[in-house]
Amino acid sequence: MPADRALRNPRDVSAMNYTFHWHQALEALPAMLAGALVTVETALLSMLIGIACGIGLALAHNSGNRLARGFATTWVETARNTPALFQIYMTYFGLGSLGIFVDSYPALLIGISFNNAGYLAETFRGGLRAVPPTQMRAARSLGMSAPQAFRLIVLPQLLRTVFHPLTNQMVWAILMTSLGVVVGLNSDLTGVTQELNVRTFRTFEFFAMAAIIYYLITKFVTLASRLVAARLFRY
């Protein structure tokens, strides 16, 4: 775009031939906030599933069983070394070609949870190594059973170590939900935004608003986790 074009039309403030219509975008705000709720819900659910699977994978990796170890390694390697987009797309269209039908929302949830579990397994494995083995031995020598010692002594220390990486993964999960659009999801924040965009062609307003909403959500998560951490890990 030559610079002289701005002279011709004084409303071309952005050098992009675009005048912002914020009114129309603001009217769609409730729909976008409803989408944001779906986004947060999905991210939370995927984190819960991811944490459960991640702990399982970390334990499987540390166990002596070669089969369990192989399974965990395959999962972690696939989840961490392929794009999340690919994982979600394969859950939907890949399984679909085998005749297994997963609907859009579950496909997104499975995809992100799979990805979360892979990353979190490594986080937990690191966390487990950070708890000295003497802690376990000391607990056992005080008469605790192995599960008891794990639950009461190792796990609390483990959670303290992995708390901040968990927050990170939560932020990542929130942002990953935006990939649902590739498998036909139109109820999350990105899905709603994209639909509003193609209906009205007010691309820049809607995407700018979506970006702000994503930013606020993730900022809220990091701030909240900092507060929780300050309360939980005071000493």
Added chain:
Amino acid sequence: MRFNVLAAAAGTACLLLSPLALADKLDDIIASGKLRCAVVLDFPPMGSRDEKNEPIGFDVDTCNDLAKALGVKAEIVETPFPDRIPALVSGRADVGVASTSDTLQRAKTIGFSIPYFAFKNVVLTKKGTNITNYASLKGHKTGSVTGTYEAIALEKDVKKWNDPKGSFRAYQTQADVFLALSQGQIEATVVTSTVAAATVKAGKYKDLVIGGDAPYDIDYVSLIALRQEYGLINYLNLFVNQQVRTGRAQELNTKWVGGALPELTIKGVYY
């Protein structure tokens, strides 16, 4: 003395530059010798790729004709449906020859030429479903390309039927819709009749069948340009008129779609 030289130089520069300051998009296109058209290439027979991966179709030929009329070189910019307008607004393309339905909602943002084509919509489904007409879509899993004319109409009806077993999914590209349909993720879609016929004929997706007409208004589609580029839009209007008047539009229709060119005027009202 030096001041005079400077003033003279500045004056000359102003004279040379002043016509540029009035240049509009039409001038830019002619001056650059290049017309960049946003075309959707997963929408046969309007736009697709041949076995050599070259863009082909009604829209591609229309873009080439437009470039020829302007005396410039055509350049096809592939854009999926949702990206047509961002491509224009961000300056990646000059015009959209992309089967864009001329809704009033969109006209608030983008400029439309007079219609250059019109679509009827049909139900596309898979062999083995009991879908035989539009009404029998009730209670089935459906989907379409997000934000298109037929997607908006279909989603509205699915919501109206309010059948717990029925659903509507919005995909990002036409190819994803056909993939989902052929796999069975969805049981039916509504798509323009020309695309449905071309897709069934091509046989790339197995077992697809047309399941009757969709009772929507005729879907008129226009060329698009930036809303404020009146010069360009005027040119596009005349171009569309000439395409029909000279029989070239019918020629392209015979080549890509078959049959008579759809009626592009509406009885009882001026455009």
